[in-house]
Amino acid sequence: MSLLKKKLEKLIPETQQDIKSLIAEKGDTQISTVSVAQAYSGLRGIKAFVCDTSSVSADKGLIIRGYPLLDIVNILPEEVFFLLLTGRLPNSEELTDLQSQYSSHSKVPEYVWSVLEKMPKDSHPMTMFNLGILAMQNESIFRKKYDEGMHKSEFWKYILEDGIQLISKLPELGAGIYRMRFNKGDRIESDSSLDWSGNFVHMMGMSDQGKDFHKLMQLYFMLHCDHEGGNVSAFASHTVASALSDPFYSVSAGLNGLAGPLHGLANQECLKFVLDVHDHFSGAPSKEQLKDFCWDRLKSGQVIPGYGHAVLRCPDPRFTAFINFGRDYIKNDDVFDIVNSLFDIAPKVLTEQGKAKNPWPNVDAASGSLLYHYGLKEFNFYTVLFSISRSMGMIAQMVWERALGIPITRPKSVTTDWIKENS
Numbered sequence: 001m002s003l004l005k006k007k008l009e010k011l012i013p014e015t016q017q018d019i020k021s022l023i024a025e026k027g028d029t030q031i032s033t034v035s036v037a038q039a040y041s042g043l044r045g046i047k048a049f050v051c052d053t054s055s056v057s058a059d060k061g062l063i064i065r066g067y068p069l070l071d072i073v074n075i076l077p078e079e080v081f082f083l084l085l086t087g088r089l090p091n092s093e094e095l096t097d098l099q100s101q102y103s104s105h106s107k108v109p110e111y112v113w114s115v116l117e118k119m120p121k122d123s124h125p126m127t128m129f130n131l132g133i134l135a136m137q138n139e140s141i142f143r144k145k146y147d148e149g150m151h152k153s154e155f156w157k158y159i160l161e162d163g164i165q166l167i168s169k170l171p172e173l174g175a176g177i178y179r180m181r182f183n184k185g186d187r188i189e190s191d192s193s194l195d196w197s198g199n200f201v202h203m204m205g206m207s208d209q210g211k212d213f214h215k216l217m218q219l220y221f222m223l224h225c226d227h228e229g230g231n232v233s234a235f236a237s238h239t240v241a242s243a244l245s246d247p248f249y250s251v252s253a254g255l256n257g258l259a260g261p262l263h264g265l266a267n268q269e270c271l272k273f274v275l276d277v278h279d280h281f282s283g284a285p286s287k288e289q290l291k292d293f294c295w296d297r298l299k300s301g302q303v304i305p306g307y308g309h310a311v312l313r314c315p316d317p318r319f320t321a322f323i324n325f326g327r328d329y330i331k332n333d334d335v336f337d338i339v340n341s342l343f344d345i346a347p348k349v350l351t352e353q354g355k356a357k358n359p360w361p362n363v364d365a366a367s368g369s370l371l372y373h374y375g376l377k378e379f380n381f382y383t384v385l386f387s388i389s390r391s392m393g394m395i396a397q398m399v400w401e402r403a404l405g406i407p408i409t410r411p412k413s414v415t416t417d418w419i420k421e422n423s
């Protein structure tokens with residue numbers, strides 16, 4: 001048995017008991033109310049379910065199991081997955097154990113490539129990635145065990161098993177799609193001596209970008225891992241998984257939400273915006289020019305990608321971590337300079353416009369410029385990287401939802417007539 005599973009076997013009964021007592025003691029306490037305006041506005045701000053893997057505070061941003069993000073930016077993505085699931089960082093034996101599981105399950109079945117090869121050559125990489133995950137649903141152990149009549153107390157174990165299978169395969173799937181979609185040549189065999197991010201860089205064919213790019217990918221996969229439970233992708237995967245759809249179905253569903261331009265696709269949109277600025281001014285513009293460019297964009301009814309957030313009311317610490325990386329490692333780069341200038345200008349423009357509740361940058365504002373610097377220029381691939389990482393959060397949330405026996409998601413909708421009669 002893996003050390004991660006062993007740890008969870010001990011932790012889960014303790015937490016089940018703790019929550020049982022909490023519900024017995026405080027089950028009737030109100031934690032939220034819903035106004036008519038909220039009912040028409042994306043459920044914003046309504047506290048209606050629990051997610052313990054991470055939380056997002058308006059003025060501090062992401063906190064993972066009690067650790068403010070900027071305190072743990074240097075940990076590996078493998079470590080953050082262990083942390084999301086268990087509430088503590090792995091020791092070196094536990095880390096090696098998890099890494100060896102990732103290595104042993106990294107191979108994507110051949111039939112997946114046959115499916116992807118049949119797709120139109122200009123398919124969006126996110127469509128290919130999500131379809132690849134869905135195609136692998138045939139591998140689900142949870143589904144097989146469910147069909148055999150497994151007891152519900154066993155659900156979490158096979159969600160974990162599927163989850164590890166899936167996470168192990170995502171670097172090979174993502175890298176293979178990159179090479180196929182952008183004509184980079186044959187797929188490159190996985191190298192089990194490398195860590196999860198290093199193996200991804202190797203299979204992309206980008207090892208020649210050196211250790212700084214490897215470090216950037218470790219940071220990238222760590223920073224995007226989770227963002228509590230209510231964002232579109234987490235909530236979509238939570239809802240689908242609550243029907244006992246297995247992790248392949250549920251993660252693919254969540255990632256279809258991540259592919260929207262107001263969510264994860266904003267990283268591709270943001271770099272596109274920055275490159276438009278660069279092309280328009282044939283280099284980095286002055287602050288006045290950049291301000292006018294932002295205003296033109298707003299006046300044409302488009303958002304400034306990478307800025308604003310439904311929960312945050314401060315610069316996203318994930319943005320800060322990326323900007324710090326860029327300032328440490330990247331010199332004389334017009335594209336990164338524009339990202340830095342935007343950080344100065346865009347919040348002022350958005351504040352002046354007075355619509356966005358949060359004028360500050362989110363995770364998507366800087367990441368693309370760093371990838372671009374290291375030669376990963378195909379920006380419609382960027383959301384696949386976000387997806388590889390975010391799958392960890394979805395899986396961790398799913399394991400706990402099944403362990404705690406959270407039932408099928410089914411909030412109640414009402415009609416406009418009902419609101420008129422009852423408000």
Ligand code: CMX
Binds near residue numbers: 264302355357362
């Ligand atoms: N540029 C222009 N207008 C913006 C804006 C931005 N970056 N952010 C918010 N606004 C506008 C909204 O479109 C809305 O306008 P209307 O009243 O005309 O509809 C108004 O300000 C109020 O919106 P809000 O309450 O501040 O923001 P929401 O909670 O509704 O939406 C988000 C949040 C992220 C979708 C929004 O800020 C946005 O569209 N940002 C740009 C896209 C982006 O960067 N998304 C990535 C978010 C992080 C992630 O999930 O990856």
